[in-house]
Amino acid sequence: MLARLGHAPGRIDGLLGPNTHEALTAWASGPVRTAVDRLPLPGHAVADAQGAYPRQESVATFYGVAGGPDCTAGIVDLPIPFRLAWDLDTSITSFRCHRLVAAPMTRIFREAVAHYGAAQFERLRLHLFGGCFNHRPMRGGSALSMHSWGIAVDLDPERNPLRWGRDRASFAAPAYEPFWTIVEAAGATSLGRACNRDWMHFQFARL
Numbered sequence: 001m002l003a004r005l006g007h008a009p010g011r012i013d014g015l016l017g018p019n020t021h022e023a024l025t026a027w028a029s030g031p032v033r034t035a036v037d038r039l040p041l042p043g044h045a046v047a048d049a050q051g052a053y054p055r056q057e058s059v060a061t062f063y064g065v066a067g068g069p070d071c072t073a074g075i076v077d078l079p080i081p082f083r084l085a086w087d088l089d090t091s092i093t094s095f096r097c098h099r100l101v102a103a104p105m106t107r108i109f110r111e112a113v114a115h116y117g118a119a120q121f122e123r124l125r126l127h128l129f130g131g132c133f134n135h136r137p138m139r140g141g142s143a144l145s146m147h148s149w150g151i152a153v154d155l156d157p158e159r160n161p162l163r164w165g166r167d168r169a170s171f172a173a174p175a176y177e178p179f180w181t182i183v184e185a186a187g188a189t190s191l192g193r194a195c196n197r198d199w200m201h202f203q204f205a206r207l
């Protein structure tokens with residue numbers, strides 16, 4: 001029913017994942033779609049490494065066609081098993097992403113686990129995988145999501161929902177500062193840090 005109403009809940013798999021959740025929120029918000037602005041905050045600093053990746057509006061030039069074979073040709077081998085955020089009984093040891101971001105993505109998780117140690121990394125819920133490649137419109141928007149190119153990752157969506165700002169999102173806490181430093185040094189952009197929205201999400205594209 002949500003799909004028929006245009007809310008893109010994803011395929012029916014019996015799980016209340018991020019797509020279903022966002023579709024329900026959009027439906028419950030009524031006929032006027034509640035768009036979420038993703039504008040950079042004034043004074044938001046961009047790390048040098050982020051300059052190696054395109055701006056959002058030029059991702060198709062840099063990464064190729066959305067949903068194309070390159071978007072899942074990269075493999076990220078995880079340093080410890082992660083769990084699917086929408087199905088905690090399922091653990092994963094790797095996931096697929098765009099060919100061009102597999103190396104820096106792999107480095108992010110390897111360095112973060114090395115920094116925190118596995119136990120602390122899990123206590124911080126950084127091992128709760130919310131998805132990478134997913135050919136769909138942007139949540140709370142109509143343009144294609146960066147997930148359509150396999151260049152974005154979501155972590156712990158339950159405690160970092162799209163519309164929460166730093167007053168509520170768990171990833172805004174000081175304990176995550178080293179993680180975001182690692183993410184940015186690898187060239188990725190955190191939407192939480194850049195626009196105080198969608199703290200679950202980082203991407204290899206600047207705003």
Ligand SMILES: [Zn+2]
Nearest residue numbers: 152153154201
């Ligand atoms: Zn995301």
